[in-house]
Amino acid sequence: MNFQKFIYKKKMKDLPEDLLPREKAIKYGIESLSDVELLALTIGQGTRDLNVLGLADKILKNKDLSDLKKLNLKDLLKIKGVGKAKALQIISIGEIVKRIESGDYLTMFESPEDVYMYIRWLSNEKQEKMIVLYTNTMNQLLGEEVIAVGSLNVLNVKPRDIFVHALRYNAYGLIIAHNHPEGSPNPSKEDIKFTGVVSDLSLKLGFELLDHIIIGRRGYFSFRSENLI
Template sequence: MKFEKYIYRKKIKDLPEELLPREKAIKYGLSSLSDAELLALSLGQGTKELNVLGLADLILKNKTLKDLKNLKLEDLIKIKGIGKAKALQILSIGEILKRVEEDEEKLTFEKPFDVYKYLKWLSKEKQERMVVLYTNTMNQLLGEETVAIGSLNVLNIKPRDVFYPALRYNAYGIILVHNHPEGGSHPSKEDIEFTQNIKELAIKLGFELLDHIIIGKRDYYSFSSNSLV
């Protein structure tokens, strides 16, 4: 957006106080900050062309903070203004997240409601998101990926975006989750076609599509509970 480009190219000291992550955190608490604002607070400063808010927003484009643990050094240094030192600073945040997750007991999905409870925050999102959960043979969470954000047409999501991480996590099971911000949770014709396509590809590639959960404003829909996977 033009407004964001304008804000991101101004010096931090010239921005209104209500846009500054540090002041916002002091006044309202860290929980009030967005993912990009939290990252900006951790980075401290931006580049010659982008202030720290713009840099954080660029790094997190179509990503969440959890995705930092999957970034590579070569991906970051391709961004203009990010050298090895800044890239390592960002990667260290991802490594901390990864180690914390490894120390926690693995989350197990025994029923569709467990998935809904885990990703219930999607019901409050104003944009559509497709999140894919990857599990082992015991339905324990190995990892998750946000494969699409925005005006979501599931038929345009590339299957490789779903299956490539499954190989990386050495996963057995795949659970698709997406939200309907403006309506109920009942699947569309496109949702059903997309799910069947992914199911067929999963079988061919040696994975199992365990479920596709659609999260609406007030409820959810499980494809497995309705015998659609």
């Protein structure tokens, strides 16, 4: 019997803490868990012959978590030790994976107000920050990046720092956002010039600058709404 199989047949209470998914997640972070450990943490209990790690390993044999979306109730009930309750837990994970991958739960921006509601936390920042939101063709959020922090002169922000992430996310649209800690969201001449530069470069590089939102203490300014893009 190899070491792994030996571990899977032990009672969980008899295993060292570093092998227990819950304790490992608390100590090292949830990202430290393997696929087997994550599934074990979710289903909670094993069987008479296998602890929860062994059962999770059996379910994931030659698979990873993304493959759970391909399993159905009938498939899982064929596995010894998996009853209807556990099977439903597992196919629920698969359905969550499927819906996330389909984009059903991606944040969507349909208006400048949507963007403002997403980033209004910037109004409480004491330092200036510039972030960029990267979207697909349906205006769904693919990712966001902080481009600059501190005493922000937009003319000193390098456009390449914006576009390198656009390539990484394979984005279609860009939404720039930054805050004016002093209060007013109205754009400066530098803000307007910078926005024009980024808009022109976006077109040349195959992207679209969808908006530039400036957040003040109260309210926001949208370049798109003011027809400045």
